[in-house]
Amino acid sequence: MTVPDHSSSETPRGEATRSSRRLSLLRRLLYRLAFPIAMLLVRFWWLSCRVVRVLGDEHAIAALAQGPIIPVYWHGQQLFCVRYLLQQRARGLSLGFLISPSVDGEMPAMSARLMGAKVVRGSSNNTGARALRDYYVALQDGVSPAITPDGPSGPLHVFKPGAVLVSQLSGRPILPLAFAANRYWRFTAWDRFLLPWPFARIVVAVGAPRIVPKRLTAEALAVWQEEMALELDGLYRRASESLTSPI
Numbered sequence: 001m002t003v004p005d006h007s008s009s010e011t012p013r014g015e016a017t018r019s020s021r022r023l024s025l026l027r028r029l030l031y032r033l034a035f036p037i038a039m040l041l042v043r044f045w046w047l048s049c050r051v052v053r054v055l056g057d058e059h060a061i062a063a064l065a066q067g068p069i070i071p072v073y074w075h076g077q078q079l080f081c082v083r084y085l086l087q088q089r090a091r092g093l094s095l096g097f098l099i100s101p102s103v104d105g106e107m108p109a110m111s112a113r114l115m116g117a118k119v120v121r122g123s124s125n126n127t128g129a130r131a132l133r134d135y136y137v138a139l140q141d142g143v144s145p146a147i148t149p150d151g152p153s154g155p156l157h158v159f160k161p162g163a164v165l166v167s168q169l170s171g172r173p174i175l176p177l178a179f180a181a182n183r184y185w186r187f188t189a190w191d192r193f194l195l196p197w198p199f200a201r202i203v204v205a206v207g208a209p210r211i212v213p214k215r216l217t218a219e220a221l222a223v224w225q226e227e228m229a230l231e232l233d234g235l236y237r238r239a240s241e242s243l244t245s246p247i
Contacts, residue, residue, distance in 0.1 A: 035110055042111075046083050048198040049181070053242055054084065055235075056206035063173050063209035064091045068144040070135075070170075071095070072163045073177040074232055075151040076191035080179040084204045085146060086116055096120050096143035098134055118143045135166045149228070154190045159229035164212050164221055173209035176231050180205075180239035203242045205235040 063069045073081040085095050096118040099109045109119045120138050138145045147166070149159040167174050180203050181196035196202060212224055 035107055038107070039111060039114060042079075042115075045079065045196065045198065049080070049196050049200045049202050051080070051084075051202045051204060053203045054206065055203065055238055055242060056208070059206045059208050060088060060175060061091065063175050064088060064093055067172070068094070068139050068142055069173050069175045069209065070139070070163055070167055071144060071146045071175050071177060072149050072228065072232070073146075074157060074191070074236075075148040075154075076156075076187075076189075076193040077178055077232075077236070078148065078193075079195065080181075080202050080204060081177045082115075082146070084177065084179070084206075085144075089116060094118055094143050096138050096145045098131065098138075098145060098147075120145060131162060132165055132169065135162070136170055139166070139170045139172050149225075149232075150191070156190060156192060157229060157233065159225040159232070161221060161225055164224045164228065167210075167212040168214060168216065168221075171211060171214070173211045174228065175209050176207035176228065176235060178205050178232055178235035178239055179203065180236055180243055182243045201243060203239040205239040205242075207231050207235050 071081070071085055082095075085093060089095075095116070097108070097112045098120045099112065112119050118138070120134050120143070135145045135147070145166075147163045149163050150157050163174055166172070179194075181194065181200040183197040183200045185195045185197070187193040187195065210228075212221075216224070
């Protein structure tokens with residue numbers, strides 16, 4: 001769910017130009033059929049499962065008080081990390097997603113807009129400089145671009161440099177998140193997507209915001225990546241352990 005209506009004039013300045021490839025009539029029809037079903041399923045999971053705890057909510061409050069942030073979570077952890085972030089709009093969060101400008105990105109873009117997020121039409125599969133620019137411009141426009149550091153295609157739980165470099169360039173904090181469920185399916189896809197059972201109990205864990213210093217060596221940046229990967233894994237363990245504690 002690389003997960004709402006905003007006109008193109010509300011899109012950040014750095015929005016990439018859409019692909020010249022157009023939606024065929026058949027593809028448009030399929031999207032119209034599949035989109036409502038997908039949205040109903042997401043909302044069913046969000047409404048049926050119960051978030052019983054948010055660990056570290058104070059970290060999100062402190063970070064958002066200073067302006068836009070860079071939320072990060074593993075690709076397979078999207079479902080309830082995104083839900084938590086969307087609920088932070090009352091605290092001033094304007095959540096954004098970098099979504100491909102190709103026709104394949106149309107359905108994710110529709111989903112993001114409907115849920116109340118901003119869409120930045122770009123691609124992390126483009127050159128690193130282009131993706132960094134898209135994220136940087138979004139932050140300058142007050143949008144907090146969510147990043148899955150092991151996405152869009154793995155390797156699993158390898159923290160790629162994008163979020164670290166964006167924080168270094170922009171001076172904005174990285175906010176790590178994870179969630180755990182007491183009952184869930186673990187998909188066999190590369191990201192090991194975590195899908196709670198309906199009516200499961202959920203714990204969300206939020207880590208302390210961290211700003212990457214401006215002047216760092218390549219070796220120091222690699223250390224930051226390793227530390228952030230450990231942080232995300234540690235947040236998941238904390239959330240899992242909290243599920244066994246008394247409410």
